[in-house]
Amino acid sequence: MVAALPLTLTGATLRRQGKTLIGPVDLTLGRIGVTVVIGPNGSGKTSLLRMMHGLQRTADGRVGWSVADAIARERQAYVFQRPIALRRSVLANLMFPLRLRGASRAQAEAQARAIADRFDLSAMLAQPAPSLSGGEMQRLALARALITEPEILFADEPCAALDGQATRQIEALLAGTAAAGTRLVMATHDMGQARRLASDVIFLLHGRIHETGPAETFFAAPATPEAKAFLNGDIVE
Amino acid sequence: MIRALLLSALFLSAGSASAETMRLAVTTSFENSGLADILLPQIAADTGIDIELIVVGTGQALRLGEAGDVDAVLVHSKAAEEAFITAGNATHRREIMYNDFVIIGPDDDPAGIAQAGDAPEALARIATAQAPFVSRGDDSGTHKAELALWNAAGIPTEGDWYRPVGAGMGAALNTAVGMGAYVLSDRASWLKFGNKDGMSILFEGDPAMFNQYAYLPVNPARYDHIKAGPAARLEDWLVSERAEVLINGYRVADEQLFTFNAER
Amino acid sequence: MGDLLAGLTEAFRMIVTLDAELIEITLRSLRVTLTALAISCLVGLPLGGWLAVRRFRLRRAVIATMNALIGLPPVVVGLVVYLFLSRSGPLGVLGLLFTPTAMIIAQIIIITPLVASIAYQAMRDLWSDYHDLLISMNATRGQRIVTLLIDARRALLTAALAGFGRAIGEVGAIMIVGGNIDGATRVLTTAIALETGRGDFALALGLGIILIALALIVSWGSHWAMRTERQGTW
Numbered sequence: 001m002v003a004a005l006p007l008t009l010t011g012a013t014l015r016r017q018g019k020t021l022i023g024p025v026d027l028t029l030g031r032i033g034v035t036v037v038i039g040p041n042g043s044g045k046t047s048l049l050r051m052m053h054g055l056q057r058t059a060d061g062r063v064g065w066s067v068a069d070a071i072a073r074e075r076q077a078y079v080f081q082r083p084i085a086l087r088r089s090v091l092a093n094l095m096f097p098l099r100l101r102g103a104s105r106a107q108a109e110a111q112a113r114a115i116a117d118r119f120d121l122s123a124m125l126a127q128p129a130p131s132l133s134g135g136e137m138q139r140l141a142l143a144r145a146l147i148t149e150p151e152i153l154f155a156d157e158p159c160a161a162l163d164g165q166a167t168r169q170i171e172a173l174l175a176g177t178a179a180a181g182t183r184l185v186m187a188t189h190d191m192g193q194a195r196r197l198a199s200d201v202i203f204l205l206h207g208r209i210h211e212t213g214p215a216e217t218f219f220a221a222p223a224t225p226e227a228k229a230f231l232n233g234d235i236v237e
Numbered sequence: 238m239i240r241a242l243l244l245s246a247l248f249l250s251a252g253s254a255s256a257e258t259m260r261l262a263v264t265t266s267f268e269n270s271g272l273a274d275i276l277l278p279q280i281a282a283d284t285g286i287d288i289e290l291i292v293v294g295t296g297q298a299l300r301l302g303e304a305g306d307v308d309a310v311l312v313h314s315k316a317a318e319e320a321f322i323t324a325g326n327a328t329h330r331r332e333i334m335y336n337d338f339v340i341i342g343p344d345d346d347p348a349g350i351a352q353a354g355d356a357p358e359a360l361a362r363i364a365t366a367q368a369p370f371v372s373r374g375d376d377s378g379t380h381k382a383e384l385a386l387w388n389a390a391g392i393p394t395e396g397d398w399y400r401p402v403g404a405g406m407g408a409a410l411n412t413a414v415g416m417g418a419y420v421l422s423d424r425a426s427w428l429k430f431g432n433k434d435g436m437s438i439l440f441e442g443d444p445a446m447f448n449q450y451a452y453l454p455v456n457p458a459r460y461d462h463i464k465a466g467p468a469a470r471l472e473d474w475l476v477s478e479r480a481e482v483l484i485n486g487y488r489v490a491d492e493q494l495f496t497f498n499a500e501r
Numbered sequence: 502m503g504d505l506l507a508g509l510t511e512a513f514r515m516i517v518t519l520d521a522e523l524i525e526i527t528l529r530s531l532r533v534t535l536t537a538l539a540i541s542c543l544v545g546l547p548l549g550g551w552l553a554v555r556r557f558r559l560r561r562a563v564i565a566t567m568n569a570l571i572g573l574p575p576v577v578v579g580l581v582v583y584l585f586l587s588r589s590g591p592l593g594v595l596g597l598l599f600t601p602t603a604m605i606i607a608q609i610i611i612i613t614p615l616v617a618s619i620a621y622q623a624m625r626d627l628w629s630d631y632h633d634l635l636i637s638m639n640a641t642r643g644q645r646i647v648t649l650l651i652d653a654r655r656a657l658l659t660a661a662l663a664g665f666g667r668a669i670g671e672v673g674a675i676m677i678v679g680g681n682i683d684g685a686t687r688v689l690t691t692a693i694a695l696e697t698g699r700g701d702f703a704l705a706l707g708l709g710i711i712l713i714a715l716a717l718i719v720s721w722g723s724h725w726a727m728r729t730e731r732q733g734t735w
Contacts, residue, residue, distance in 0.1 A: 053637060055633060055636055055637060073639045074639060076637075077637070078633075078637040080633060080634070084630065084631065084633065084634040086631070086634075086648070086652060087627075087652045088652065096638070097638050100638055100639070100640055100644055260599065265698070269698070269699060289599065289680070289682045289684075289685055290682060290683060291599060291680040291681075291682060292680075292681065292695075293680075303589075304587045304588055304589040304590075305587075305588035305589055305593075306587050306588050306589075306598055306599070405698055406698075407697070407698025407699050407700060408697075408698050410700060411697070411698070411700060414700075429699065430699065430700040431699055431700035431701040431702065431703075432700030432701075432702060433700075460588060462588065462596075
């Protein structure tokens with residue numbers, strides 16, 4: 001099986017009503033690691049992730065996977081800031097991506113139960129998903145995203161709406177996922193979280209990549225003054 | 238999608254095969270009399286014809302005949318019938334029976350029509366008193382008869398007191414009762430009417446209020462599908478002795494409603 | 502007031518004695534309306550879903566027209582269907598006039614816009630929720646519509662019940678295309694119109710009470726079958 005990664009963006013730009021949300025972006029994502037995307041609000045973190053995942057089509061430039069787009073789409077997964085739960089049971093939610101791909105009901109159910117176990121969701125399988133708490137629902141969203149064993153997982157500020165305990169849980173699961181070999185690209189505004197998880201960092205400002213590099217060097221000594229100010233907690237305009 | 242619907246529709250309708258059916262359009266006043274409930278079963282027994290009765294106003298009945306949607310009509314408006322024949326929609330009309338019209342009004346008779354000598358005088362009293370009067374207003378046989386009476390009396394039907402409702406006999410009677418208004422009705426409909434509430438027959442008997450029913454089979458030359466055979470057999474039955482006995486013998490509240498007057 | 506009481510008594514009497522005519526017209530009412538409803542849902546629900554997920558230039562115009570068609574006066578529909586099905590009309594050769602089939606056709610035309618419109622609204626709301634997720638999961642258009650249909654099923658039940666209510670109580674169109682023929686095309690509503698016209702209010706009311714009871718039974722039954730409003734469900 002040919003890997004979908006590396007992913008190369010060339011001059012990729014996203015626009016809405018004439019305004020540039022992000023871009024032009026030139027970037028290559030390799031096969032391993034955890035890339036954390038940081039930047040002030042409105043810098044384009046969500047837009048960058050959505051553009052890479054194909055939720056929005058580029059206005060200019062290219063998002064180039066190493067395989068055909070149709071195949072690449074099957075190898076990715078996405079976790080939204082606010083989890084989207086299907087109005088079904090937790091079990092049905094987990095089975096859904098597999099059923100979309102043509103898996104039989106029995107097969108999908110078996111896999112769903114297995115992953116529910118890993119994600120501590122077994123007790124809730126029969127519950128209607130919308131009745132879950134925020135943390136539980138995000139756990140469900142994460143499990144559902146990973147049930148198809150994607151090559152790359154995009155996560156857009158997955159812990160932004162969660163309390164401390166849930167955040168810790170999700171972070172641990174994400175770390176475990178990355179450790180198991182899934183490529184992780186995550187946006188966050190939590191610098192502590194960024195430091196804990198990142199192997200490399202992309203710092204966005206005004207819709208452009210302002211600075212990028214391996215996590216260690218970036219956090220120890222950011223190259224640009226804006227990155228420095230941002231890490232300091234100052235308001236960067 | 239439309240094709241599938243049409244095909245399934247064909248299947249649904251094809252299932253309804255019966256011995257002999259024909260469609261007869263009759264007027265609401267005929268249906269309201271209840272005579273059909275007596276005649277239809279006997280017709281089925283004697284001739285084997287199952288009649289599908291479609292009850293509408295005279296105008297609509299004749300339109301159905303003209304369009305070929307029914308095989309025959311039974312109506313009571315000579316002028317309209319003759320126009321129907323002239324237009325080639327039927328070859329002839331066969332008089333079957335008559336009933337009469339009566340003027341209904343509130344028991345206290347505010348216009349005093351009970352003392353009138355004839356129909357024009359009764360109507361004149363209503364107009365003078367400006368008492369509310371409900372008209373069928375629907376171009377039916379009853380409506381045309383009513384207009385003919387106003388014409389004969391030379392009275393213009395203008396004013397708030399004259400209220401055309403554009404409805405069948407039953408609905409018009411309901412409205413008249415509700416308003417306490419005068420109304421012209423065929424005797425049969427009134428006798429069978431279930432909501433008389435403070436109203437009664439106040440004027441009757443003038444020969445001008447004579448109401449002739451005629452049977453017109455739709456001209457088979459116009460359409461291939463017209464069931465000319467059953468329509469002709471029905472005509473024969475309607476002028477038969479059996480029909481005469483049933484029609485003359487039909488009573489509501491001990492009163493004879495129809496008088497058989499067909500020529501054999 | 503006395504009439505209302507008489508109506509209740511009459512309704513009771515007809516039910517208890519299993520009045521043959523009552524059973525005949527009630528079954529026919531149900532047959533006509535349920536058939537029309539089934540076909541309307543088969544057309545209207547996917548149509549609503551398709552309109553919810555698909556984007557095309559005339560979309561707004563189509564939706565506005567569909568909503569406007571809800572206000573189509575049933576008696577006008579009846580007249581137009583009559584003109585089509587009349588022997589002198591384009592579809593006269595099918596011989597459908599004055600049959601229950603004609604009544605079904607008229608009712609389909611009347612309730613499909615209603616069903617489609619409510620379905621569209623329900624699935625539009627759901628689609629705005631599910632949009633990102635389903636696209637992220639690479640669902641095909643067909644899969645998206647099916648997902649919406651399944652997850653919006655309770656709102657779609659409302660659409661179906663609205664359609665049922667409209668159809669079971671309709672009288673103008675089916676009077677024209679059905680002819681209210683005794684033993685062939687008479688249903689509850691046309692019988693009520695007939696008895697009202699005869700001034701027999703007690704009987705008319707009795708039939709009306711039965712009609713209402715029928716509508717209630719269907720509604721309660723479907724809600725029970727779909728288990729709506731249960732604890733923890735939506």
